Amino acid sequence: xxxxxxVTVLGxxxxxxxxxxxxxxxxNNVNIEDISQTIMQDFFTMIMLVTLDEDTISIPTLQDKLDxxxxxxxxxxxxxxxxxxxxxxxx
Amino acid sequence: MLINPEEIKETIGMIxxxxxxxxxxxxxxxxxxxxxxxxxxxxxxxxxxxxxxAGNLVGVAxxxxxxxxxxxxxxxxxxxxxxxxxxxxxxxxYMPVAEVLDRAAREIGIDFIGGFSALVHKxxxxxxxxxxxxxxxxxxxxxxxCSSVNVASSKSGINMNAVLKMAEAIKETAELTRDRDGIxxxxxVVFANIPEDNPFMAGAYHGFGEPDRVINVGISGxxxxxxxLEKYPDADLMKVSEIIKQTAxxxxxxxxxxxxxxxxxxxxxxxxxxxxxxxxxxxxxxxAQIIEVMGIERCGAPGSTAALALLNDAVKKGGAMATSxxxxxxxxxxxxxxxxxxxxxxxxxxxxxxKLEAMTAVCSVGLDMIVIPGDTPVETIAGIIADQMxxxxxxxxxxxxxxxxxxxxxxxxxxxxxxxxxxxxVMPVSRFSSKDFVxxxxxxxxxxxxxxx
Numbered sequence: 001x002x003x004x005x006x007v008t009v010l011g012x013x014x015x016x017x018x019x020x021x022x023x024x025x026x027x028n029n030v031n032i033e034d035i036s037q038t039i040m041q042d043f044f045t046m047i048m049l050v051t052l053d054e055d056t057i058s059i060p061t062l063q064d065k066l067d068x069x070x071x072x073x074x075x076x077x078x079x080x081x082x083x084x085x086x087x088x089x090x091x
Numbered sequence: 092m093l094i095n096p097e098e099i100k101e102t103i104g105m106i107x108x109x110x111x112x113x114x115x116x117x118x119x120x121x122x123x124x125x126x127x128x129x130x131x132x133x134x135x136x137x138x139x140x141x142x143x144x145a146g147n148l149v150g151v152a153x154x155x156x157x158x159x160x161x162x163x164x165x166x167x168x169x170x171x172x173x174x175x176x177x178x179x180x181x182x183x184x185y186m187p188v189a190e191v192l193d194r195a196a197r198e199i200g201i202d203f204i205g206g207f208s209a210l211v212h213k214x215x216x217x218x219x220x221x222x223x224x225x226x227x228x229x230x231x232x233x234x235x236x237c238s239s240v241n242v243a244s245s246k247s248g249i250n251m252n253a254v255l256k257m258a259e260a261i262k263e264t265a266e267l268t269r270d271r272d273g274i275x276x277x278x279x280v281v282f283a284n285i286p287e288d289n290p291f292m293a294g295a296y297h298g299f300g301e302p303d304r305v306i307n308v309g310i311s312g313x314x315x316x317x318x319x320l321e322k323y324p325d326a327d328l329m330k331v332s333e334i335i336k337q338t339a340x341x342x343x344x345x346x347x348x349x350x351x352x353x354x355x356x357x358x359x360x361x362x363x364x365x366x367x368x369x370x371x372x373x374x375x376x377x378x379a380q381i382i383e384v385m386g387i388e389r390c391g392a393p394g395s396t397a398a399l400a401l402l403n404d405a406v407k408k409g410g411a412m413a414t415s416x417x418x419x420x421x422x423x424x425x426x427x428x429x430x431x432x433x434x435x436x437x438x439x440x441x442x443x444x445x446k447l448e449a450m451t452a453v454c455s456v457g458l459d460m461i462v463i464p465g466d467t468p469v470e471t472i473a474g475i476i477a478d479q480m481x482x483x484x485x486x487x488x489x490x491x492x493x494x495x496x497x498x499x500x501x502x503x504x505x506x507x508x509x510x511x512x513x514x515x516x517v518m519p520v521s522r523f524s525s526k527d528f529v530x531x532x533x534x535x536x537x538x539x540x541x542x543x544x
Contacts, residue, residue, distance in 0.1 A: 047100075079160070
């Protein structure tokens with residue numbers, strides 16, 4: 001089952017954040033459909049809309065894999081099914 | 092991107108900084124098919140029904156928590172009122188049923204199980220009497236069991252015999268859990284107009300008009316409302332109401348999402364979303380602080396009832412737009428020990444039981460998690476309950492009373508219950524007696540519903 005999820009990355013800016021997170025996504029066959037990124041006062045925010053095949057990798061498993069790279073990079077990465085945002089902000 | 096990045100950031104901020112969570116996913120479960128003349132068989136059937144029907148409740152809730160990245164704090168089960176379920180059996184004492192409910196709850200890993208309950212607003216049957224008699228022992232010897240007794244309704248009035256009996260049960264429960272400051276009373280609510288689909292404890296039970304199994308969701312989020320209002324210190328109260336409505340809408344949508352999906356995964360009927368703001372002892376996650384952010388120096392000061400009325404109404408209006416299936420208690424909760432700013436307001440003398448009673452007239456729940464001196468007479472407790480029941484009955488609303496007469500403690504001392512139950516000062520009660528009134532017994536008749544004034 002293909003699902004869309006939102007990956008958010010928050011933390012202090014440094015070299016290699018986009019590369020590190022994208023590498024984990026690519027390794028797990030997760031496709032990035034859209035990226036928005038801002039840096040405000042050294043604070044890095046990246047939001048990605050991704051699609052994944054939940055039969056291959058579930059959101060909790062992807063979260064676990066991203067957690068290990070997030071720790072290396074010193075950022076916080078969260079993966080959430082897109083419906084939570086859709087439900088909260090749309091009728 | 093279809094979803095605006097600002098909206099994504101807002102949602103994540105609500106969850107990660109302002110402690111938005113789903114307070115509880117509660118499965119309402121009918122035990123009517125467990126009724127049996129043989130007490131042992133009854134217990135066996137109850138255990139099997141709960142462990143089979145709700146065996147996956149915790150797993151499903153945990154998987155949804157990960158999928159959506161929103162904490163689901165409690166997983167609970169509410170069963171049919173045990174006074175009815177056990178009545179046909181040969182059990183003369185319902186302690187064994189309390190124990191089997193607790194054991195089933197432990198087996199499936201849920202936080203609480205509710206439904207050790209009776210409905211006696213007009214009078215008692217044998218099953219009701221047996222259940223009420225076993226409440227103090229049941230609550231002192233179990234961990235996760237919650238009990239509620241409905242003693243009043245707008246259609247039938249207030250059963251004052253039951254009010255007095257429940258005051259005695261509260262005193263006895265406190266005494267039997269004396270080593271933990273009477274914590275057993277934290278799991279016992281005396282109700283008027285008890286809802287049949289309430290996901291919140293300790294008053295959750297599965298009503299007799301409900302389907303076999305149903306998922307009811309209780310939302311939380313006072314911290315989100317407080318944090319949002321803090322951004323508008325100069326807004327007038329019309330705008331304040333508007334902001335609360337919008338926030339309540341967003342919070343409720345989370346409940347709707349989790350409720351629908353967990354019901355489907357658990358093969359249960361989707362039930363209600365309880366539009367409640369339920370505080371926790373965590374600083375900031377407080378209903379009292381919302382009132383204070385509106386401009387009341389300390390919760391309990393003049394204006395608090397008006398501020399709470401505004402809050403409660405706006406929460407309902409925003410929530411009702413977000414789900415068509417509202418129910419339970421729906422409104423703001425004002426428990427004292429579970430809300431750190433409420434407990435502080437009581438400790439500094441801003442908040443009294445009498446002011447809390449006034450506030451219950453405009454919000455859901457009632458006098459909740461209030462610690463009173465251990466030597467408070469039974470009749471005074473009965474008087475406090477009767478007052479709350481009267482407010483609920485006359486105003487056609489649900490209300491519960493959860494009082495904890497902490498054994499050996501006097502007004503001004505404090506107790507610490509821990510976890511979600513928090514801590515609180517012992518609040519003084521009136522030293523004047525209600526004895527001759529509550530000892531009259533009988534029933535206060537149902538109110539007239541016309542000639543409204």
